[in-house]
Amino acid sequence: MAIEVTYRWTRRLSMRIVKGGDVHVSAPFGMPKAEVVRFIKEHRDWIVKARKKTDERQKRRAAFYDQLPLQTKTQKQEAASRLQALIEPMVEKHAGIMGVKPAAIRYKPMISRWGVCNIKDKSISFSSYLLLLPAWCVEHIVVHELCHLLEPHHNIHFYGLMDKYFPRWKEARKKTLENIWMCGENALPLPTTITELTPN
Ligand SMILES: [Zn+2]
Numbered sequence: 001m002a003i004e005v006t007y008r009w010t011r012r013l014s015m016r017i018v019k020g021g022d023v024h025v026s027a028p029f030g031m032p033k034a035e036v037v038r039f040i041k042e043h044r045d046w047i048v049k050a051r052k053k054t055d056e057r058q059k060r061r062a063a064f065y066d067q068l069p070l071q072t073k074t075q076k077q078e079a080a081s082r083l084q085a086l087i088e089p090m091v092e093k094h095a096g097i098m099g100v101k102p103a104a105i106r107y108k109p110m111i112s113r114w115g116v117c118n119i120k121d122k123s124i125s126f127s128s129y130l131l132l133l134p135a136w137c138v139e140h141i142v143v144h145e146l147c148h149l150l151e152p153h154h155n156i157h158f159y160g161l162m163d164k165y166f167p168r169w170k171e172a173r174k175k176t177l178e179n180i181w182m183c184g185e186n187a188l189p190l191p192t193t194i195t196e197l198t199p200n
Pocket residue numbers: 144148154
């Protein structure tokens with residue numbers, strides 16, 4: 001485990017656990033090192049607990065993605081064609097209603113994102129792992145990416161479009177996350193804590 005301290009324009013010390021279990025500390029510019037070290041030592045218990053939680057979360061994510069093996073070329077192609085069969089009619093339906101037209105639709109074994117909309121060339125890529133979600137969750141992601149053709153940013157206008165074209169988007173987003181959180185042996189209810197803390 002590594003501890004990394006970054007000095008920034010911040011008024012308080014804070015820390016978080018990053019991928020792999022390392023600890024990232026943010027400290028205000030000019031704060032003496034001894035004070036930062038004391039902060040880290042004082043929160044040793046928090047670090048242990050938070051790292052354990054991060055580890056469990058990563059295991060659940062791995063268990064989720066492992067459900068769809070995509071190592072071989074055949075597996076990837078099969079997944080892509082199954083996904084295409086699922087998504088194409090959804091795109092057709094919603095793009096028609098919304099009056100948008102994606103220039104290209106691609107299917108990729110992406111892990112970190114369900115979909116990506118390239119605003120410049122108006123192409124959309126969907127993750128093969130969408131096959132692991134209930135159809136209505138997939139549909140919500142399809143509408144989300146199509147909305148990006150109308151609004152690139154996640155702002156009020158964007159969520160207004162989601163309200164209009166997929167009113168149950170909040171519920172679908174929650175369900176999508178739950179599909180990952182509930183996966184594997186260490187399945188836990190949705191976390192409610194934020195991995196950041198304020199010094200006393
Ligand atoms: Zn988005």
